[in-house]
Amino acid sequence: MKDSFDSPNLAASNALATDPWEAAYLRFETPQQEIEKFIARLQKLGASALPRDAEIVELFCGRGNGLHALQQLGFTRLQGVDLSPSLVAQYQGPAKCAVADCRQLPFADRTKDVLIVQGGLHHLPALPEDLDRTFSEMQRVLRKDGRVLFVEPWLTPFLKFVHAISENALARRLSNRIDALATMIEHEKRTYEQWLSQPDLILKLARTHFTPLHEFFAWGKWNFVGKPR
Numbered sequence: 001m002k003d004s005f006d007s008p009n010l011a012a013s014n015a016l017a018t019d020p021w022e023a024a025y026l027r028f029e030t031p032q033q034e035i036e037k038f039i040a041r042l043q044k045l046g047a048s049a050l051p052r053d054a055e056i057v058e059l060f061c062g063r064g065n066g067l068h069a070l071q072q073l074g075f076t077r078l079q080g081v082d083l084s085p086s087l088v089a090q091y092q093g094p095a096k097c098a099v100a101d102c103r104q105l106p107f108a109d110r111t112k113d114v115l116i117v118q119g120g121l122h123h124l125p126a127l128p129e130d131l132d133r134t135f136s137e138m139q140r141v142l143r144k145d146g147r148v149l150f151v152e153p154w155l156t157p158f159l160k161f162v163h164a165i166s167e168n169a170l171a172r173r174l175s176n177r178i179d180a181l182a183t184m185i186e187h188e189k190r191t192y193e194q195w196l197s198q199p200d201l202i203l204k205l206a207r208t209h210f211t212p213l214h215e216f217f218a219w220g221k222w223n224f225v226g227k228p229r
């Protein structure tokens with residue numbers, strides 16, 4: 001028996017996602033669960049202190065639930081960027097979303113106040129080159145007093161435990177959510193493992209481009225708030 005994490009519009013979402021990773025991503029959490037998770041995260045990262053009219057871009061925005069979370073927190077000038085036309089097409093809200101590559105951002109220099117990435121950097125194919133390009137682009141489009149917020153997977157003891165469970169066939173059969181997570185990991189294995197195996201390089205590169213203001217590692221995530229150097 002599967003658990004009940006599925007979205008009510010799962011069939012429609014999966015029909016839109018022909019890519020197996022995207023189909024698993026869509027059944028991992030309902031939009032509402034994802035929005036609540038993002039709101040809690042953004043609050044922990046201090047988003048409540050940001051001006052509500054800050055120009056914010058959610059990079060690697062996927063189906064845009066991070067944008068919904070920001071909207072619910074009262075932010076009014078929102079944009080999103082993601083490489084997947086099918087995921088971007090699922091976003092319905094006031095933010096302007098672009099299908100584009102975050103290694104080449106479609107924005108002019110020094111025009112954004114806040115750039116947010118939640119679970120996107122670990123999808124970049126080449127480390128350190130693509131991460132360096134993405135961070136350079138972020139630095140380019142951020143205003144001098146701008147902010148970056150990242151939340152990315154990190155190989156903490158908790159994440160090792162999650163990996164062990166997701167590799168268990170019985171757990172996968174019993175839980176649709178664990179099965180979705182395991183499927184996503186299988187399909188992003190190369191970039192995911194590349195990311196998790198190079199923590200020193202990633203932290204060094206982040207510090208080359210951004211001065212850390214607040215950083216913590218918890219529940220399998222690296223949480224980083226910084227300003228451009």
Ligand SMILES: C[S@@+](CC[C@H](N)C(=O)[O-])C[C@H]1O[C@@H](n2cnc3c(N)ncnc32)[C@H](O)[C@@H]1O
Nearest residue numbers: 060061062082083084100101102118119120123
């Ligand atoms: C794990 S999802 C994260 C989506 C969203 N931030 C979330 O947490 O739900 C990773 C996203 O990165 C996007 N992506 C991968 N490479 C990208 C690139 N080079 N530029 C822009 N988006 C990219 C994928 O299409 C996918 O939507």
